[in-house]
Amino acid sequence: MKPIVTPQDVLSPLPRLLLEPIVRAALLEDLGRAGDITTDAVIPTDARLRGTIVAREPGVVAGVEAAHLAFTMIDPAVVVAIDRPDGSRVDRGVAVLRLDGPARSILSAERVALNLLCRLSGIAAATAALVEAVRPHGHARIVCTRKTTPGLRALEKHAVRAGGGANHRFGLDDAILIKDNHIAIAGGVRLALERARAAVGHLVKVEIEVDTLDQLDEVLEIGADAILLDNMTPDTLAEAVRRVDRRAVTEASGRVTVATAPAIAAAGVDLISTGWITHSAPILDLGLDVA
Template sequence: MLQPLMYESIVRATLLEDLGRAGDVTTDSIVPAGAVATARLSARKDGRVAGLEVALSAFRLLDPAMEAVVEHGDGADVPAGGCIATLRGSARALLTAERTALNLMGRMAGIATATRTLVRAVDGTRARIVCTRKTTPGLRVLEKAAVRLGGGSNHRFGLDDAVLIKDNHIAIAGGIRPAVERARAAIGHMVKVEVEVDTLDQLRELLELPVDAVLLDNMDPDTLRRAVELVDGRLLTEASGTVTLATVRPIAEAGVDMISCGWLTHSAPTLDIGLDM
């Protein structure tokens, strides 16, 4: 669960970017300082709500007394045209914070909706849908939370919370074995190690080493199935590469534990959400 301390700095920075050096000159010149208004936050397309609390924080940074009646909270599915929440408070705050709130919420809801689609596509298999570090700079905490709200799981949050040995690490180290041995010698006992492999021969070599998970990169479903059989439950198996709505089900049916999708956080379309007075 996201705590306000985790996202308030993002919301503040985004509001400040919009307010610039003179504030909201349009709203401040048109709307009286004491004016009160009611606004309806609604989805213009079917989707999964995510980022509502983040959006509300934008309004409440400008009007701490802003009231909200929530009809579809974070993690809920909302139909096209459905009301997410009704807001009442300072008219200036509603208008000034509108774009910041909708930008952040639309981004998060789009990611959650895309994740929901993939999660439903693999229903009945053992596979979990996970995200990657391919996130928008500065927004990782929000985008990772959106994946969770969509029913997915998170891969590592950064470079510091797990070891992921990829092809370039292996090339520089001179092979899988020296790369794993160096990593194991340097890290603490609580840090897990995952290694990327491209072939079944690399996988066979990896199975002799002390690792926790294997990233099976760009393998077709038949090769994935053979890889899962080779692993035989000894490691967590993760499939990655060219994962789409059309390919995700065959990949899941190969028996992997996880399917990672970078596009969930770098290319998911924004969910269209509107604010109407």
């Protein structure tokens, strides 16, 4: 099965330099102070294992490289073959990874590998469902937010891309996003925007959140690179898009589900942002079958 991502949006693997500290921390957490005392007690040192990580349900996989690394960091002697790279659609029973090596090593790494793989594949599958829901209804792209698991943001945002979505900002330092609390404390839309424009360089994008069409009109008088249209009905969104008239990127957020996303997309917005694909997506069930 081919990856879900299109040729125009090639999914590059995350660098090992980025993956390694995350996987290492997860392994250290699991191994604790004495290692895998169950496996060490039960499994002979010379036992070998051939196994396959298999999808228990249909979905989209992500986190394959992280799972691969979990096994090889425990023991470089474990041979891992990737059958389905990140972004691949899988059916129930499809093999994702094949393992061959010392049984103790594979069993000790199994839970960390599956935790990462199931979690990230769940995010990819949830994203793919939203992408498919909006595809016939406009040009909107599904984007994630900063509502990620602490320490796993890079992996979870990568999983969103594996599901065919796109990434919003990665942190507080790579773009300005003026939210409702910023506006309230700053003293209004105009003051917030003017201060933001004065504070940053020409390469930093400025986005501002609006809740009403009156706020939108005020933003359009001043100018912004992107406008977050928060919790608006599809009809109000359509009017907002008409008023913006391509002078800024339009982003819709609030109450986004597979059921509501088509109407939001049909309003003509450029982006639909949602936090649940990273903070609440159910895992995709995958498991290790031993030959």
